[in-house]
Every structure is written in C-alpha cells, then in structure tokens.
Amino acid sequence: MLSDLAAKYPEQPCFLFEDQVWSYKQVNELSWRVARVFHERGYKRGDVVALVSSNRPEYVAIWVGLSRLGVITALVNNTLRTIALQHSLEVVKPKGVIVSAELCPAVKEVEEDLSAKPTLFKFCGADQQSQLESPSIGFELLNSALDQQPGTPIIGLMPPSYKDELIYIYTSGTTGLPKAAVLRSSRYLFGTLAARYFANITKEDRIYNPLPLYHSAGGVVGVGPAITMGVSCVIKSKFSASKYFEDCAKYECTVGQYIGEMCRYLLATRPSEYDQKHKIRIMLGNGLKKNVWQSFVDRFNINGIVEFYGATEGNTNIVNIDGTVGAVGFQPRLLPDFLNPMGLIKVDEETSEVLRGPDGLCFRCLPGEPGMFVGKIKEGDATREFHGYVDKKASSKKVATNVFKKNDKYFLSGMFWMWHILNK
Numbered sequence: 001m002l003s004d005l006a007a008k009y010p011e012q013p014c015f016l017f018e019d020q021v022w023s024y025k026q027v028n029e030l031s032w033r034v035a036r037v038f039h040e041r042g043y044k045r046g047d048v049v050a051l052v053s054s055n056r057p058e059y060v061a062i063w064v065g066l067s068r069l070g071v072i073t074a075l076v077n078n079t080l081r082t083i084a085l086q087h088s089l090e091v092v093k094p095k096g097v098i099v100s101a102e103l104c105p106a107v108k109e110v111e112e113d114l115s116a117k118p119t120l121f122k123f124c125g126a127d128q129q130s131q132l133e134s135p136s137i138g139f140e141l142l143n144s145a146l147d148q149q150p151g152t153p154i155i156g157l158m159p160p161s162y163k164d165e166l167i168y169i170y171t172s173g174t175t176g177l178p179k180a181a182v183l184r185s186s187r188y189l190f191g192t193l194a195a196r197y198f199a200n201i202t203k204e205d206r207i208y209n210p211l212p213l214y215h216s217a218g219g220v221v222g223v224g225p226a227i228t229m230g231v232s233c234v235i236k237s238k239f240s241a242s243k244y245f246e247d248c249a250k251y252e253c254t255v256g257q258y259i260g261e262m263c264r265y266l267l268a269t270r271p272s273e274y275d276q277k278h279k280i281r282i283m284l285g286n287g288l289k290k291n292v293w294q295s296f297v298d299r300f301n302i303n304g305i306v307e308f309y310g311a312t313e314g315n316t317n318i319v320n321i322d323g324t325v326g327a328v329g330f331q332p333r334l335l336p337d338f339l340n341p342m343g344l345i346k347v348d349e350e351t352s353e354v355l356r357g358p359d360g361l362c363f364r365c366l367p368g369e370p371g372m373f374v375g376k377i378k379e380g381d382a383t384r385e386f387h388g389y390v391d392k393k394a395s396s397k398k399v400a401t402n403v404f405k406k407n408d409k410y411f412l413s414g415m416f417w418m419w420h421i422l423n424k
Contacts, residue, residue: 001228002028002064003153014226015057016206016234016251020126022057027227029151030058034065036149037142038096039157041119045070048092048168050118051214052076052085052107053100055237056125059213060223062098063167067185070160074168074180075214078103086110087177092168092390094118101131104139111138162186168390169216169312180390181313183220186382191216191310192224196231198319199284199306201255203230208253208280210236210244216312217259217285241265245274245300253278256302258285263296276301284308290326309373313398314411315386316342316375328417341384344371344419345403352414354400362403367419374400377409386411 005014006028015022043049049066051073053059063073074092076085078100085106089097096119099107104122111120122139124132132143160166166185170178195201207225211218213235225231234251244266248256258266262285282304288296297305308319309328318329331342344365346355352372356362365371377399378384386409388395403410 002031005227005230009230012230013232015060015223016232017055017057018127018237020057024230027057027061027064030061030146031065031068032151032153033146033149034062035068035154035157037145038066038071039069039154041096043069043071043095045158045160045164047071048074048094050074050076050089050092050094050097052078052097052103053123054078054102055213055218055235056100056127057235058123058125059100060219060227062123064227067160067164067166068154068157070158070164072165072168075170075219077170077178077212077214080178081106082110084177086113088170088180089114089118090116092180096121098123098142099139100125101128101134101136104136108138160185162189165387167219169214169219171313179313179394182387182390183216183312184387186385187387188220188224189228190382191220192228194308194310194317194319195221195284196225196229198308198321199255199282199304201225201229201231205231205254206252207231207233207255207257208236208244208248208251209233209257210239210247211257211259216310217257221284222257241269242272245272245278245280248278248280249274254281256280256283258283258288260287261289263288264292267292267296267299275299282306286310286328293325309415311411311413311415313388313395314375314413315377315384316373316411316413317383318342318373324422327420330422331419333421341376341378343374343404344369344417345374347372347416354412356402360402361405362400364404365419367421370416370418373413373415373417374403374410375413377411 006024010025011023013021014024014027066073076088093116098121101124120139121142122136123142162185164185166188167183168180170180209222213219223233226233283302284306286308310317320327320329346363377386398412400410400412
C-alpha cells in the first residue's frame, strides 16, 4: 500500500516532523533500503527485531521495511530503563535491536544481561546528524549500510501475508512488567480503516499525532492512515499542552489525537490566540471524561469527538460516533445474540473474578449494572480473532470459556463500564 501511494503521489507529504517534510517517495525508498540491509544480513520471515527509538519519520519506515521481509518489529517503550527495558527485549528474543542515537546508553546498560545477544544497530535520524561520528562501541552504524542500498524493491522477494505477525506492541506494564501483544497485518489494517471511516478521514485531511509511536494510538491510528491511505501525518517527538493547538495551526492539521487526560491538560492551559485559530474539525482518541468533554469542545471549537476503545491485544472495539457526551461507544439493543460480538458480564467487584450461575454460564449485565467488557472470539474473522501476547501463558489468562453459551470463548478486556439506554 505504501509503495502504491509512493508511485501515485511521489512528492506528496507523508510525514511532517519539526522542520522536515518527508514525501511518500522518501519514506518508501527508506523502507526498501532497510529491507535490503537486513535481507543481506540473513534476516528472514519470523525473525524479530526490537526498535528502541524516539518519535520520528524514520521510525515508521524502519518497521515497514522490516515487514517487507516478514520480520516482526517489537516496538519497545523508549522511556523504559534497566529491568523493564531488559525484560521487554528478553521476552521477544530479538535477532537484532535498532536504537536511535540518544538511547544507545540505555540499551548498552542492559546488553550484558540479554541471553539472546542480539546485534545492536545505531541509527541517527535526520535531526541527529551531529551524532553520526560520536562513539557507539558495540553498535553497527545503520546509516552507513542504508546509504549503500538502492531504495527499490527486492526482486523475487515473497510479499508479506495478510495474516503475518506484523509488530509487537507492549502493554503499559501497570500490572507488572510489560507484555508484548501481537498485531498481525489484518489487525493493523482493521484499526487503521476503522479510524478512517468512523472519523470520516479523507486524503485532504492532515492528522496531528503527538502520541508515542510505540503504542497503538500513535503507531496504528495515528500513522496508519498515512502509510495505507495517503493521509498526511504530523509526528511530534512528545505531547506539549501549551503547543498543541499552535502546532495544529502551524501545520494546518484538521484531525487531532488525544488519549487519557490530555484534553484535561489542554483545558488547564492559559487562554491563547490559537484556542480557535486552527482547522481541527474532529478529535479522535479515548479517555475523554464526561466532566471535561463539553468544556473542551466549547473552548476549542471542536465540531466532533470520536471516542473509542480498542485493546491492542484484544478483539473488542466500541466507538462513539454521534457525540454523546461521556460515552465510550454504543451498541444497538435490537441485535440478536449471534450478531452481538460483545457484552458486559458481572464480576466480583473486589477480585474481578467472573461470576457464574448454576449452569456455569456468566451473567449478562442489564442497563445500569456495572460489569466487565468482553468480546467474542471467532477464528478466521480478522475483527474477532484473538492473537494475544508473545507469552502464551499470559494470553490464556485473558480468555474465558462458557460465557453466554457452552464452549464459546470471549476476550476479557479488564475494562469496567455500564450500559445506559439512549432514546434516540
């Protein structure tokens, strides 16, 4: 899809980063250079390469290039250090680790404790040229190898499969060390296309993405439309509340992203000329609280909010596309059970243990009753499959059987919500 876009719109901006503008041709060519470098070093389908880098356009081109070989890229949280970083690398058993220049010391600190002993590659972004000649003991300089390769397709290379494992995205680690969740190409495309159609994003839009590229919101919803559909994306190194709408005005963005408490932080900033001096027509994300929602929309003149939920490792998604304040999403009550892939089930409020009746099945929550959000698992359906984690034992803990009928399987999201009836 990226190659097709590069052929059709070679000079169109794909990514904007600081003062850099990356065309589709540039991103596509860099991805093929990456593919050639690792192809010549013997990397093949099913191998894993860990990527430890800050946000930058090269980040996306690197993992796309590796995917052309069928190599899986583990997108490691770049804020992790010592034990957490070591664990994140160890759990995926990488054959190689690509590290952006400023993070080399962090990786070097844990290198001796890694059992797999991967090859380390130092990479300098376009904004890090001054560090090309700096010492990097124990790292191969990836830039030199890339400069020697043409940015053209590899003849005879078997294309990646729709069902291939594409990337690993880690959980936040709030309940222990991070777990590597598996994203196949099918799941990546589903997330990207869902974002496009539910938010009505078109090729004329430009997305403002200040979110980490190692998480789904930034790495799938944020840059996915750029590399698959031709929607330009502004990548920021990190979120800044005071600069958010100023940046949106500067880059002429029309779609903004948020997550968690970001909208609350934006509301807490001092009033600015940029509060409404921007072209943002819609905000896309999750975690916007009801007590912030209306104030945020009014102050910043936002025409629409698309609030959604979707677990990286899960198969369960829900979206609010009609602007109901405070709602994560909706589900038509008229759907029969066999068309109803999700629900809320009753659990023990203290232990989160699933509650069951005398027949061994779970209790479905009624409107006004809190419960855990679950999604039906259906093999062979890209929207309903459960790919879980690299750690199969951890995956098994997220699956419940005999939920609404004998022998069915459901993904346990761990999210606790409540249905409300909307008479619309």
